[in-house]
Amino acid sequence: MSMKITRGRLGLTVGALGITALVLSGCATSTADKDGDGGGAAGGTIKVGTTDKVTSLDPAGSYDNGSFAVMNQIYPFLLNSKYGTAEISPDIAESAEFTSPTEYTVKLKAGLKFANGNELTSSDVKFSFDRMVKIADPNGPAALLGNLASVAAPDDTTVVFTLKNGDDQIWPQILSSPAGPIIDEDVFSADAVTTDDEIVKGEAFAGQYVIDSYKFNELVSYKPNPDYKGSLGAAENKAVQVTYYADASNLKLAIGNGDIDVAFRSLSATDVEDLKGNDKVQVVDGPGGEIRYITFNFDTMPFGAKTPEADPAKALAVRQAMANLLDREAVAKDVYKDTFTPLYSYVADGMPGATTPLKDMYGDGDGGPDADKAAKVLADAGVQTPVTLNLQYNGDHYGPSSGDEYAAYKTQFEKGGLFTVNLQQTEWVQYSKDRSSDVYPLYQLGWYPDYSDADNYLSPFFVKENFLVNHYDNAEVQQLIVDEQTETDSAKRLEIIGQIQEAVAKDLSTLPLLQGTQVAVVGKDVKGTTLDASFKFRYAPLTK
Structure with missing residues (x-):
């Protein structure tokens, strides 16, 4: 099913704006x-x-x-x-x-x-x-x-x-x-x-x-x-x-x-599974749309623009090598008991316009990791290994399983001796201030959609003045976002949305990881x- 959002037509009222996703x-x-x-x-x-x-x-x-x-x-x-x-x-x-x-x-x-x-x-x-x-x-x-x-x-x-x-x-x-x-x-x-x-x-x-x-x-x-x-x-x-x-x-x-x-928000996957056996409560699942990802600060990450060793080609190689080492399926299964699923794109799976460029571009081409490919990317860029990654995450906002999740990523990224990963955790209120102030070179974020449209997974992240404040700036991507936002032909708009995903997958401003569902646990009488x-x-x- 395609999604046609014809808001741009003169005189069209909001009552006509059904969104199907x-x-x-x-x-x-x-x-x-x-x-x-x-x-x-x-x-x-x-x-x-x-x-x-x-x-x-x-x-x-x-x-x-x-x-x-x-x-x-x-x-x-x-x-x-x-x-x-x-x-x-x-x-x-x-x-x-x-x-x-x-x-x-x-x-x-x-x-x-x-x-x-x-x-x-x-x-x-x-x-x-x-x-x-x-x-x-x-x-x-x-x-x-x-x-x-x-x-x-x-x-x-x-x-x-x-x-x-x-x-x-x-x-x-x-x-x-x-x-x-x-x-x-x-x-x-x-x-x-x-x-x-x-x-x-x-x-x-x-x-x-x-x-x-x-x-x-x-x-x-x-x-x-x-x-x-x-x-x-x-x-x-x-x-x-x-x-x-x-x-x-x-x-x-x-x-x-x-x-x-x-x-x-936010019980662990194990907690939810345990509560399903409690006859005093009921577990309510809602449609998915939440995504989890790692954000790269283009100024402060290894070889970032404001580091002593600044080199955009090497910084890109670091991001690409990390993408090649990821095993999303293992984390989804072992940490989240399949309450999350692997995400190979920037737009949530199931949303009209979603593609899977990360699956094709990185790793073994089928969603799995490829350590040899990661090593080659770094070697071709002249990057000496191991590269130190200071990776920040948060457990109170994104749930207690974040600790196990990021421990798993540490193991994956350190495979083959390409990276040394230093994990650090910060309480959410401070975390939300620090991450937008260039404190963290690489850090965990999640996204709960504001509205049910592929644009909401693109424009907040990849316009020049984006909410990530990670200094990513690609004029081609910015123009494509304007194009999809103003294209009234549904098929053409979805095509542009696909082009945006391909472009940002090459740049890796962020590294998408997992997609989850909404879960509430309520009393039997609620x-x-x-x-x-x-x-x-x-x-x-x-x-x-």
């Missing part, structure tokens, strides 16, 4: 049908547990799943996807459409307001996008707004986005992404990231929930927002309490003992757990 378009829920008596106080208080830390509640200052998990509950979006689908439709917008190839016009619903009583108008919408572009925080999602030229608010309920390139095939999805939360201009700073305390104190919320109490990465309490007027409807529970656990073992104990109702291809975990439909 093959195996990614499924939906898993803890109940097929709700019993009709959930809602409001009848839904009870839902206790959620996670190890996925928050870096910032300010949309301009974070681009990670732990932070976005909170934002999804408290901020509204112009466009969003309803439960069980990745299809984009108006949220607090009344309508949204292209009124010219480079103008996207949104009409807001009447009577919108924030929890603090401030009116939510087009001025707040303009402010939300203008400040994100202006702040351009390295840990934020400003890279998603690369095609935005300007925002106008001609009246209180009208917003006009002017785009640099016409026929943008992904702009409506950008409005539902981490770049899209609408915030209160009377609470947030126009030119700096606003602190969590200021946001909570200012009650700058207009989503399905407001934050009732907040202890950073310890406990967040939510209560339904009676003034939410978006498309998702009112919360079906009376409150939600989210506890942040230091590690997966404590999270597993909490859900297994019934101390919490929902465990979502209903409404919805894991779908929007990759947003919503608390509002949860009841017990």
Whole structure:
């Protein structure tokens, strides 16, 4: 099945923008049908547990799943996807459409307001996008707004986005992404990231929930927002309490003992397997789309541009040799018990346009490693071995299995004496700051898609001002990204997406490793757990 996203056509409304993403378009829920008596106080208080830390509640200052998990509950979006689908439709917008190839016009619903009583108008919408572009925080999602030229608010309920390139095939999805939360201009700073305390104190919320109490990465309490007027409807529970656990073992104990109702990110594969045998809980699997990869800092990696031995050809040889030594299948099987699968491309398998260039270009040509090929690449480039690799990873954000995963990579990379690998682990909040400040030459990252389209695996990574901040700069790739974003012919667009994957596979800005699924473990009496291809975990439909 091909995916045709015809957003660029003049006058096309958001209601026509169905997104179908093959195996990614499924939906898993803890109940097929709700019993009709959930809602409001009848839904009870839902206790959620996670190890996925928050870096910032300010949309301009974070681009990670732990932070976005909170934002999804408290901020509204112009466009969003309803439960069980990745299809984009108006949220607090009344309508949204292209009124010219480079103008996207949104009409807001009447009577919108924030929890603090401030009116939510087009001025707040303009402010939300203008400040994100202006702040351009390295840990934020400003890279998603690369095609935005300007925002106008001609009246209180009208917003006009002017785009640099016409026929943008992904702009409506950008409005539902981490770049899209609408915030209160009377609470947030126009030119700096606003602190969590200021946001909570200012009650700058207009989503399905407001934050009732907040202890950073310890406990967040939510209560339904009676003034939410978006498309998702009112919360079906009376409150939600989210506890942040230091590690997966404590999270597993909490859900297994019934101390919490929902465990979502990040249990180990062994934990999930064990919990499947616990008759007090149910394991809910959702469509895949998460990917794991190693990022190379082009300035500080071996032979990087700002190292004493700078040599781009040798740096490329190092990246290629590592790609030749990888045995993804062994890690997927031995570490993750096949809950992850090998990834041989930059676009998640099953997404329209996904190809497997890494399988063809590196290793034995069939997904396995080839140490002789790795040695030849280094020798041909004049690289003396062993090369020292300082490789950073994180266990609290990406799960406790990360330690075993990266120990396996260390063994693989050191095969044949080509590399000496120094592994180091850092706590997530510090890690997220360091990795965008040139602290780590090579480091682990994961990706949870913002929207169900191949572009989301390409443009955030490979535009010049990308969120990786790894100094990768390929003008040909950047132009191809513009081309695929603005190509209205589905077949041609998929062809360009394939060309991008081939080009970046040669450069190896990142080294894709594995692809995973969404997993939640919930109590037997919990209903409404919805894991779908929007990759947003919503608390509002949860009841017990």
